[in-house]
Amino acid sequence: MLTDAHCHPFDLREQMPNAEEARRARNAACAASSWNLRQFEFHEGLAQNAKADNAPPLVLCYAVHPQLPASVLNLDEYYSTLEELAASGRLEAVGEAGFDLFDETYKTTEKIQDEIFAVHLEAAMKHHLPMVVHGRKAMHKIFPFSKELKKLPSVIFHSWPGTLVEGESLLHRGVNVFFSFGAAIVNNHHEAQRCCASLPLDRLLVETDAPYQPLRGKDFSSWEDLPAIIQKAAKLRNDAGSPGKSADELEEIIEKNFRRAFQFHD
Ligand SMILES: [Zn+2]
Structure with a gap:
């Protein structure tokens, strides 16, 4: 089964009105990120229908995107929604959560990003939920939380933004970390390619971040x-002399990783 460790089905509908039919046709499980309740409830509806039809599952993730703290008009209300979703068992992962310090505009919200991240982390620890992390120019903000991250069932870095050394260091610190790769490896982002080729096989995930990270030439x-992302990952690993796997074998390993990362109990 194909697996997509990070995507936004609610947003994808605009470009691809038949997105859910296409997902089922591809037999792709996915972790759907929402940054407000409307999106979450939409994804929840898809997940319930998928379950009823025995179609590939959607994992329900929820958190304010680190680029969007200003979209939250009432933080207290947001925090209580997060707590309610987590306490009721409807929430399956906190994310995408983290930091975005990519440019000057995002940097102006650093303080509020700090506050929101602390709340996200607290909720994930309290309810034993995996966390999907978004980080741009922000690995230095994440390492100080290694001790807390270690307490989480898993930490999934979407579009792994770090270096190989940083990835290995998180593993050495005992964080149950998974590294997700998408368009960056196909579009020749060299550090992402190096990490995808060399990090341990049982830590790899793939993602589309749909609709936001197109392969070159696509909208x-x-x-x-x-399939193109998995094929590229397999080629990178084979070229680097990492244990040789075909794309099909890699797809299977990545599915197992996905199930572990998102706590499937089967
Ligand atoms: Zn995303």
Whole structure:
């Protein structure tokens, strides 16, 4: 089964009105990130229908995107929604959560990003939920929380933004970390390629971040891209002399990793 460790089905509908049919046709499980309750409830509806039809599952993730703290008009209300979703068992992962200090505009919200991250981390620890992390120019903000991250069932770095040394260091610190790769490895981002080729096989995930990270030449990303991403990952590993796996074998290993990362109990 194909797996997509990070995507936004609610947002994808705009470019791809038949996105859910396409997901089922591809037999792709996915972790759907929402940054407000409307999106979450939409994803929850998809997940319930998928379950009823025995279609590939959606994992329900929720957190204010680190680029969007200003979109939250009432933080207290946001925090209580997060707590309610987590306490009721409807929430399956906190994310995408983290830091974005990519440019000057995002940097102006650093303080509020700090506050929100602390709350996200607290909620994930309290309810034993995996966390999906977004970080741009922000690995230095994440390392100080290693001790807390270690307490989480798993930490999934979407579009792994770090270096190989940083990835290995998180593993050495005992964080149950998974590294997710998408368009960056196909579009020749060298550090991402190096990490995808060399990090341990049982830590790899793939993602589309649909619709936001298109392969070169495309307007948006979707599950249609997953085979190309897996093929590229397999080629990178073989070229680097890492244990040779075919794309099909890698797809299977990545599915197992996905199930572990998101706590599937089967
Ligand atoms: Zn995203």
